[in-house]
Amino acid sequence: MAGSSSGIVAGLTTAALVTVGVLAYQASANVPAGLGRPHATASPAPGASKAPRDSRNPTALPAGSGTGERVVYSLDDDRVWLVGAGDKVQRTFEVTPSAVDPPPGTYAVTSRSNRVTGSDGVPVEHVVRFADVKGVVVGFSAAVDGSTAEPDPRLRTGGIRESRADGEAMWQFATIGEKVVVIR
Structure with a gap:
């Protein structure tokens, strides 16, 4: 036995x-690229140098900004597109850029926080982080007081500010692993 x-x-x-x-x-x-690493790394996005724009519709999703579900962030236009299934734009909105820009490329959402104090000392909510640029964590957030002030250029901060309503939409859309494409 x-x-x-x-x-x-x-x-x-x-x-x-x-x-x-x-x-x-x-x-x-x-596991999406970038997860499980201490810092998100960029890989060149298609058309990362300067994505063509539709001059008749400046809020149209730029060509060459990738495919599939993703967040597209334009450094030159200070604009975000939340792109769902079938490459359909679910929402687009303007943002206030951070003092530190991530290089153009493809990233993944690596962490999120419901409410914290931003690197500039401002209480923020719906924080969606996706990059690390020389020790500065970069992500989208909304100030709890609704402000979207320009960042102090003397400080190395990574908070890309959006309105509270846009922050809520980003929070619902951009979960851990979601693709973020940064373009010029």
């Missing part, structure tokens, strides 16, 4: 290890 009992235990242990191995492989295959 003792021999068959240890054989059963060994069989169950092997089955458990195989199951854990399969689950670990599946999980690693589904």
Whole structure:
């Protein structure tokens, strides 16, 4: 009996290890680029140098800003597009840029906080972080008081400010792993 009992235990242990191995492989295959690293890294986005704009409709999604569900952030236009399935724009809005810009490229949302104090000392909500530029964490946020003041150029801050309503929309849309494409 003792021999068959240890054989059963060994069989169950092997089955458990195989199951854990399969689950670990599946999980690693589904981790978006940039997650699990101490800092998000950029990779060149298609058309990252300067995405063409539709002069008749300046709020139109720029060509060359990627495909699929994503957040598109234009450094030159200080504008964000929340792009859903089928490349359909769900919302677009203006933002106040941070003092530190992330380089154009493709990132992933790495962390989120409901309410914190921003690097500029302002209480913020709906913080969606996606990049690290030389030690400055960059992300979208809304000031709790609704302000969108220009950042102090003497401070190295990474908060891209949006209105509270736009911050709520970003919070609902940009969960951990969501793609963020930064363009010129």
